[in-house]
Amino acid sequence: MIASEQPNIYLDLESISTTNHGHSRNTELIPEVRRLVAENHQLLWRVRRLEKACAGQRVSNLAIERNISCLFNTAVMEISRRDEEIFRLREKLTSQARNLEDTTVLANYN
Numbered sequence: 001m002i003a004s005e006q007p008n009i010y011l012d013l014e015s016i017s018t019t020n021h022g023h024s025r026n027t028e029l030i031p032e033v034r035r036l037v038a039e040n041h042q043l044l045w046r047v048r049r050l051e052k053a054c055a056g057q058r059v060s061n062l063a064i065e066r067n068i069s070c071l072f073n074t075a076v077m078e079i080s081r082r083d084e085e086i087f088r089l090r091e092k093l094t095s096q097a098r099n100l101e102d103t104t105v106l107a108n109y110n
Helices: 011-015 021-109
Strands: none
Touching: none
């Protein structure tokens, strides 16, 4: 085939738009992507800060729970101690009352 007889494969190039719509759309989206990436970084930073705060609160809550437990146990022991003291004092009072009755009966008998 002679060069002049070859079909021109580039004849339809002029009818194709030289504007790349995909490229222009990507160019339009670049500021939005940058904004979203910056927002994502901010949100990740906030999440890390909140996770640290939560961890600190967990430690505080455990300390408070431990303190309340100790206070409760102390209160239970103190109530038990006072109950024993009340029981002991009642027995002592009852014993003294009996002794007083016995003394009164003996004094009246004589």
